[in-house]
Amino acid sequence: MxxxxxxxxxxxxxxxxxxxxxxxxxxxxxxxxxxxxxxxxxxxxxxxxxxxxxxxxxxxxxxxxxxxxxxxxxxxxxxxxxxxxxxxxxxxxxxxxxxxxxxxxxxxxxxxxxxxxxxxxxxxxxxxxxxxxxxxxxxxxxxxxxxxxxxxxxxxxxxxxxxxxxxxxxxxxxxxxxxxxxxxxxxxxxxxxxxxxxxxxxxxxxxxxxxxxSPRRYKIEGLGEWGIAEGGIYENWHERLFDISEISKRAKVESAFGLDFGYTNDPTAMSAALVDPVNRELYIFDELYEKALLNDEIASRITDKGYSKEVIVADSAEPKSIADLRRHGLRKVIKADKGPDSIKHGIQYIQQYTIFVHPKCSNAINELSNYVWDKNKHDEPINKPIDEYNHFLDALRYSMERIRKRDKTKRGA
The missing domain is CATH 3.40.50.300 (P-loop containing nucleotide triphosphate hydrolases)
Known part of the structure; x- marks a missing residue:
């Protein structure tokens, strides 16, 4: 040596x-x-x-x-x-x-x-x-x-x-x-x-x-202590290897893509999933999860993954970014609707599904493991999620918006 x-x-x-x-x-x-x-x-x-x-x-x-x-x-x-x-x-x-x-x-x-x-x-x-x-x-x-x-x-x-x-x-x-x-x-x-x-x-x-x-995040990512054990928002999820081509052959299965913007402190997150509304199953098969991406770089990453022609529902808080992505070739990017209680309604709809996550989507797995209901000053759970571990899951929620609205119309609700 x-x-x-x-x-x-x-x-x-x-x-x-x-x-x-x-x-x-x-x-x-x-x-x-x-x-x-x-x-x-x-x-x-x-x-x-x-x-x-x-x-x-x-x-x-x-x-x-x-x-x-x-x-x-x-x-x-x-x-x-x-x-x-x-x-x-x-x-x-x-x-x-x-x-x-x-x-x-x-x-x-x-x-x-x-x-x-x-x-x-x-x-x-x-x-x-x-x-x-x-x-x-x-x-x-x-x-x-x-x-x-x-x-x-x-x-x-x-x-x-x-x-x-x-x-x-x-x-x-x-x-x-x-x-x-x-x-x-x-x-x-x-x-x-x-x-x-x-x-x-x-x-x-x-x-x-x-x-x-972010004391909760600091406990895990800073100090290396174990993450949460109770209070998970999405409990019915499983990591599983699956064949995308086989799932896509099912009747009425459709793709769902969502995008949540970030930059310095938070990552830009894209979710890619197949949705089986008949069996109420959701298959997460790909993700983008990266900090400090400019809009042209976001477009390039998504294009390189082969998703430039997909309808992508993006965070409506950044209309300029959505316009910029269209200019860079993502012509089917549309804005999400952020109405009253949109987060709660979006979560409640996704909770109706069994979620399967491909093992390569490690950031989706990390967020699903740590996205929990917030607590009040008495350390009691409240009907509001924490504002952490939610970048991918916000993108997922945006992606399901069109399906949720269509489902609601069919049921006459």
Missing amino acids: SKVIHLKDVVGKGYKDFWNNTQRYRVLKGGRGSKKSTTTALNFISRLIEHPDANLLVIRQVFKDHKDSTYAQLKWAARQLGAYEEFDWKVSPMEVIRKSTGQKILFRGLDDPMSVTSATVEHGYLCWAWFEEAFQVRKEDDFNKIDMSIRGYTGGLFKQITLTFNPWSEKHWLNKRFFKSDAPNVFTKTTNYLCNEFLDEADIELFEEMKVK
């Missing part, structure tokens, strides 16, 4: 116990900016160099998400440790190979179960697995299948599964299995931005502002 690792200089403080842990399960939840993913990437590059017979399997719910997350993080980590040239970095197929030993880092997605079960290495032992964004793994059984694959003789190397995630909802199986259990051979840790000495003043200010303006 061409560079000596100094935890203090390269990794910083707050992770020594995590770095050195060799228990079977190493589970790390944390807020944004807590350096949990970058530290994990540094740790694995260091370990692979230290143990020349070890190999690593990296798992995400959706395979395509690796390129801009785990793959990029591991490349960055190798550079930080002066070890980048020791590895071949391949994209097709996506894998990393250590030149001197043949050790591999394999990347797999749970959206392709066969690729996961067929993961094998030619040199050494597949002894470590890393589940990044583990909260997106909604089925404990999917985790168990990988857990069972990290078995057998490993030449004396320790076997370990590492999970890193943002703790969006207390209801998730991760909480019960690892944090509310006294199971042996489990290491758990919670970190947040306060242990990240590499953040600058502007980064810290964003969290301090969140602390004042």
